[in-house]
Amino acid sequence: MDALPHMTVDIEASQQQIALSFQQASNLMQTMEDQSHSNISGNTNDKGPSGFQVMNTQQVSQAIQFVGQNHLSQGWNGLCIQGGQIIQQQPQQFAIVHTNAAGQLTCVPLIQSLPISTIAQSQQEQSVMPQVILTSGNYMQSLSGTQVLIPTPQGLAVQQLLTLPMTSPMVSFQNGQLVSAQASPVQPPLGSLIYSTQPQALCQETQQEQPIETNQLMPSNNDGSTMCSTQGNSSSNVTHNNLKVENPDIIASTVASVTPIFSTFTPEMVQEVQDQPTINEISREGNTHIVDGVDLKEIKEFAKEFKMKRLAMGLTQTQVGLALSATAGPAYSQSAICRFEKLDITPKSAQKIKPVLEKWMKEAEESYQLGRPPNGVHIHSPEHTKKRKKRTSFSNQAVEYLNEYFKKKTHPTGTEISGIAHQLGYDREVIRIWFCNKRQALKNAVRLTNKIQAPRSGNPSGTIPIAPALPDVSISTVNAS
DNA sequence: ATGCATGAGGC
């Protein structure tokens, strides 16, 4: 480090995502929280592998300082990177971010590397909008189009990230224009490069794979007590306290008799499952943006925008749900909001929820700008009076058995359901519901299974990869008895 | 984020 203040963050060379990926940032912040006993992330409910993370300057600074021995130069004060996730913040700052081949991230505060006159001019023109300019190659290219949500005195602004096609961090200003040292033509034009408010496609959220089945024959630690989780409450009317593997051999042989034929679902099996494909599924099929009179593109964009704004305001899905229920009109739970943001719903549902969220967000933004929390976020759950059946927790053996059965037959007959219930020792209704839910989940899970291949590395086109891998529910006959 | 439950609407 010398005259030109900058910071460098070591990133594993193998790291495919630049800089602090969300996971890294999360881990870091978690670690820092652990060590400092302070809440850095400030959001415990919604953090996870997907989505993006909004960090304030201090958080970014802490994260970065924590990573390396290098220090953040004092003047540096804004912005941060991601790997398809988020970035933010702090108006009135300029920085160039660069990753080199070794996977190092370099941030150069333009405010110290650019002629002051240029900055002053830009600040005037753009008001308080921060300027984020990314340079470098492939990694950064993949960021192009990523949006950054920036709280400004005027409210939340969305800025799109664009990348400069260059491999060197060297850039300079000439006549007030940013010029690549490699003299390669910069496109799009710098004007739009530097500042764009039009929301456009964000990079795909990363989502965690979830194996459809566990197929794990019980290790020794799974004794009868776990056949039905009672959550430490043995007094409630849990259905299966008595369900024990009295004779594990029976279970085992039973499972075997079901004759598992697939260890995993094959892609071909899936295609016809879709009665009500989710939005993500539809878009992957290509072209069509209008389904059932619903503009999917619009909904997808709104879903992303909604999530960004929610996070920017520091609200969890739960808080939004509570706030929603505190206002007039239809309310939706955290689950619903989660599914909406993930677009893990049918177009019909999305269309129904969207205006509700839209309206709420609008009001919330206004509140936010006034420096007060949106209505209702403080409200606490009213004790629901209805007695709900305690959630059944199937044993691993039972789940495995059911999964194997499901692979063979997604619609067991009434008689078969009874048989299964008897065999496993669960209520018949519970088994029936299990199959219902399994079928339903199957439809919504299709898109999750295809991110296994190249969610991050390839996919330069930015399109969503396709490769569902689930069985065809429609094969089996529906039968009642 | 997701598994099981509920209830509406429908054959």
Added chain:
DNA sequence: CCTCATGCATC
């Protein structure tokens, strides 16, 4: 009995 939209509870 099924699908579908949703939610509570739990992972």
